[in-house]
Amino acid sequence: MQAVHFGAGSIGRGFIGDLLHDSGYEITFVDVDPAIIAQINRDKAYDLYLIEQNYLRKTIDHVSAVSSITQEQETVAALANADIITTSVWADNLPRIAPVLLKGLRARQEAGKSKVNILAFENAMFNSDILKKSILELEGSLSEKELEEIASFPNTAVDRMVLEGKQEGKAVINIGQDYELVIEQNKLAEPGMKPIRNAVYTDNLQKFLERKLYIINCGHAWAGYIGHVYGYEIIQDVFHHDTLVQEVRETMLESASMLERKYGFSNQELVEYVDFAIARFQTPGIVDTINRVCRSPIRKLQADDRLVAPCLQCEEYGLKNSRLQQGIAAAFLFRNDADSQCEELRLYVEEHGIGAAITHYTGIPAATQLHEGILKHYEELYRTA
Numbered sequence: 573m574q575a576v577h578f579g580a581g582s583i584g585r586g587f588i589g590d591l592l593h594d595s596g597y598e599i600t601f602v603d604v605d606p607a608i609i610a611q612i613n614r615d616k617a618y619d620l621y622l623i624e625q626n627y628l629r630k631t632i633d634h635v636s637a638v639s640s641i642t643q644e645q646e647t648v649a650a651l652a653n654a655d656i657i658t659t660s661v662w663a664d665n666l667p668r669i670a671p672v673l674l675k676g677l678r679a680r681q682e683a684g685k686s687k688v689n690i691l692a693f694e695n696a697m698f699n700s701d702i703l704k705k706s707i708l709e710l711e712g713s714l715s716e717k718e719l720e721e722i723a724s725f726p727n728t729a730v731d732r733m734v735l736e737g738k739q740e741g742k743a744v745i746n747i748g749q750d751y752e753l754v755i756e757q758n759k760l761a762e763p764g765m766k767p768i769r770n771a772v773y774t775d776n777l778q779k780f781l782e783r784k785l786y787i788i789n790c791g792h793a794w795a796g797y798i799g800h801v802y803g804y805e806i807i808q809d810v811f812h813h814d815t816l817v818q819e820v821r822e823t824m825l826e827s828a829s830m831l832e833r834k835y836g837f838s839n840q841e842l843v844e845y846v847d848f849a850i851a852r853f854q855t856p857g858i859v860d861t862i863n864r865v866c867r868s869p870i871r872k873l874q875a876d877d878r879l880v881a882p883c884l885q886c887e888e889y890g891l892k893n894s895r896l897q898q899g900i901a902a903a904f905l906f907r908n909d910a911d912s913q914c915e916e917l918r919l920y921v922e923e924h925g926i927g928a929a930i931t932h933y934t935g936i937p938a939a940t941q942l943h944e945g946i947l948k949h950y951e952e953l954y955r956t957a
């Protein structure tokens with residue numbers, strides 16, 4: 573069986589590649605980074621290191637790689653022959669892979685190939701729908717009916733600790749043992765089939781997605797943005813600071829109270845989920861930068877993302893959300909010269925003021941209780957920063 577995976581980065585090789593390999597696929601990675609492509613083609617394999625098993629090595633073989641920039645024909649040919657197509661390129665990049673994907677789908681159409689599953693494994697709500705929409709919006713694209721005849725776009729939730737590391741001086745990928753890969757079953761090309769082993773198949777993805785994004789990623793982002801205000805650079809340092817850990821926990825529990833109300837999760841299972849996530853962030857020996865956790869703050873401030881969405885929903889249910897407001901405020905103070913979204917945010921605040929920026933990036937209207945709360949937190953954090 574053949575898999576084509578866009579994005580040979582941490583999650584691409586460390587999580588999706590791992591599971592595709594264990595499901596029996598040969599994997600063609602499509603990337604834009606010549607160094608990663610060359611490395612995969614040279615070694616025809618790559619190594620992963622299992623953090624909790626004293627960095628035990630696991631080799632992923634039967635892999636190759638192509639560049640979507642310089643090897644478009646090869647990419648299209650691989651797509652035409654694929655039994656499954658997957659991505660982990662960051663949600664913001666999905667529109668960039670849409671054109672070559674469309675060419676691959678046309679090639680499949682011409683060759684009379686069977687309907688293929690296309691799964692976007694990105695941290696975003698309804699990630700595969702974003703990709704489908706990007707394909708449909710291309711000039712001269714297929715109609716929605718034509719696209720649905722040749723491809724299915726099940727949405728997913730993707731959770732695993734995957735970190736860049738070093739072994740014997742070489743850059744490697746370290747992976748955590750716990751993971752959750754959830755796939756929308758009813759949208760699969762054949763809903764009875766389970767194309768990836770060890771994934772969870774569900775018809776109620778939103779519940780899993782929100783639990784993961786609004787608790788794990790929310791707490792992580794809160795810790796990163798607040799940690800940055802306090803001058804930390806490594807996220808583990810935040811998780812070794814008792815007061816901050818307590819505050820992250822309070823943030824995650826604000827989201828949890830909303831999810832309990834909305835989906836009927838039990839309080840105990842959500843509290844256990846929060847504590848499991850915090851324990852994972854505290855795994856001994858791992859080092860992860862705040863710059864990575866906080867990357868792309870504009871994306872993370874969107875109304876359906878990890879901080880604003882649970883905050884808005886808590887507000888609707890009349891639930892406490894002050895910690896979430898604080899995390900949103902802190903995101904506006906995140907600075908990283910290598911991240912263009914930080915500079916865009918900074919310039920917008922400088923030109924229009926923080927009040928307008930909150931509304932512009934989060935959609936939260938001015939003169940609401942929420943807006944005023946975020947503003948107040950921003951002013952307090954600004955004095956600390």
Ligand SMILES: NC(=O)C1=CN([C@@H]2O[C@H](COP(=O)(O)OP(=O)(O)OC[C@H]3O[C@@H](n4cnc5c(N)ncnc54)[C@H](O)[C@@H]3O)[C@@H](O)[C@H]2O)C=CC1
Nearest residue numbers: 579580581582583603604605660661662663668694695734
């Ligand atoms: N690292 C993690 O622990 C987790 C990451 N995710 C999600 O997985 C996705 C990928 O994250 P990472 O693997 O950490 O990022 P990464 O930066 O390590 O990997 C992204 C890869 O995509 C490639 N890429 C970018 N644009 C491309 C294009 N147009 N065509 C082909 N390849 C392209 C990059 O060259 C890079 O190799 C993101 O959506 C992230 O939110 C989700 C859960 C966990």
Ligand SMILES: O=P(O)(O)OC[C@H]1O[C@](O)(CO)[C@@H](O)[C@@H]1O
Nearest residue numbers: 695731732788789792793865867
């Ligand atoms: O990958 P993103 O969406 O930029 O956000 C980083 C988050 O994703 C993860 O990489 C994995 O879920 C977390 O470490 C972090 O919460």
